[in-house]
Amino acid sequence: MGRDNGPRVRVPEQRAPERAAVEEAGLYFSLLGPVRARRGEESLPSGSPQQRALLAALLLRGGRTATAAELIDAIWGEDPPSQALAAVRTYASRLRKTLGPLTLASDSGGYAMRIGPEALDLTVAQDRASDAEKARASGDRCRARTLLNEALGLWDGEALASVPGPYAEYQRSRLEEWRLP
Template sequence: MTDDGLWFGLLGPVEIRIARTPVPIHSARARSLLAALLCRPNTLLSADELIDLVWGEQAPSGAAITLRSHVMRLRRLLDRAADRVEHAAAGYRIHVDRSTELDWAIFEELCRSGRAAARRGEWPTVTQNVSEALALWRGTPLSDVDSERLRRDERPAMAEARVAAVELLARAGLAQGHGDEAISALRSAAVENPHREHTHALLMSALVANGRRAEALEVYQRLRGVLVGDLGIEPGAELRELQQEILRVETGPKPAAGRTKAKTPGPARPRPQSLPRDTTDFTGRDAELSELLAVLRTEPTDGAARAVVIDGMGGVGKSALALHAAHLAAAAYGDGQLFADLRGTSPHPVEPSTI
C-alpha cells in the first residue's frame, strides 16, 4: 500500500481499499470496468475493447457514452486518487504500483521469487515467499464480476498459478521435513483439482517419502477412476511410471510350499552405484524428463542395449537433467548404475571408447 493508501484486489471479489478501508462498488458495470483495467494495469485499453470486456455481445447503443459515465463513477470512488484512471485519445488505463498496490501482481512476484529460491535450494525462503503469496487470496478471483469474457480469459491463469504455488510450497515443506503439512496441502489441492495429474503425482511422492506407499497407490487408483469416468482417458506417463516405481520392490523368491530348509546364499554380486549426488533444486524440463524416463524405464523388446542422447548448447542444464533422470530411473536398473565423467568442458575431453 502506497502513500495515498490505495489497494486493489482481484483475488476474490473485486476490491478497492483506501487507507485500509474498503470502498463499496455498488455498480456491477463499474466493477467489471475496474476489473478489466486491473487485469492489464498500466496498459492503455481502447474504448472498444473495454466495451467488449464490460458488456460483451450485450453492449447497448451509445456504449461509448455509457462507458465514460462508468469511468467518472470509478474516479469518484477513488476520491483523491481519481487521476489514477487516465483517459487518453485511444482509451483508458489505470496507474498501479504493481509491487505494492495490486494483489495479483504481488502474488506473481512473490511466486517468481519463490521459484528462484527453489532453484537455489533455499527452501525456507521458498516457504516464506509462497506463504505470503497464498495469503493474498480471499476466494475465487473475479467472483463478483459479471463479464463472462473476463472470467473466461483471466480466471484460469490465476487458478493455475495458485495450485502451482501450493505445489511449490508442499515441495518446500517436504525438503524441510514437514511431510504431514505438505501431504495435507496436497490432498486439499487434489480435491480442488480432481483432474490435475501433477498435483496427484506430488501427493503420491510425498506419501512414499513418508513411508505411506499403500496410501500413495490408493491416490493413483482414485485418480485413475476419475480420469476414466469423467474424461475417458488413462493417467499420463508421469503417473503411470510413478505407480510402477512404487510397486517395484526388490524381494527375493518365495520358498516352495512345505519347504523349510533355506538354501545357503552365494556371495552377493557387487552392485555399482557411482552416480553423483542428485541436485536438490531441479525444476522445469517436465516434458523432457517424462520423455527420458519413458525410454529409460521401458525394457527393450529385442534385448538390445539402449542409449539416450541429450543435445543442446552449453550451460542449458543437460548434465543436471541427465543426472536427475538417472536417479529417478535407478530402481529400474537393479544391477547397478555407472557414471563416467568424460570431462566435456575441459580442454582435453575423454573419448567414450576409452572408458
C-alpha cells in the first residue's frame, strides 16, 4: 500500500485531543466507498453531499479538531459561498442530532469526531494492512494474505464516493494510492 505525500489542499492538522475518544453505542462509519454512518444495523442519514464532505473531513482527522475555516476550505476550496460558515454550522448541527452529542464535539472553536478506531472502516483497514506486513515480515505469508484480503475487503468502490470538495478529491487519490501498491 502506497505512501502519503502530503495534502495538496491546505488543511492544517490540529493537535490530537487530550481526552480519550468517546463512543456512542454501536456507531460505525465508512469512507472506503460511499460515506455512510450506521448504528448497529441501522443506516443513519448522512445528509447532502456537502454535509457528507464535512463528516468525511472530520473522520479523516482522527479525532483532531478542525476549525470552521479549515472545514470551509476542505468543502469548497478557494471559492466558498457567502454563507459557508452558517452552512458548516448547520451541517454540524444536523450531524450532531443524528450521531449524538458525544460523537461530534465542539472543541476550541472547531469540531472533532470522538470515535474509537474500530468505528471507522479506514482505521480497521490500515490496522489489518499493518498486521499483514508484520505477519509477512515474520514469515507467516498465509496470515499476511488473510489480513491483507480482510483490509481490501472493506472497500466498497471508490473511497469517498460522490463527496465534493478539494480535500475529498485529494483524500480519494491518496487512499487509492494506498490501496494499490
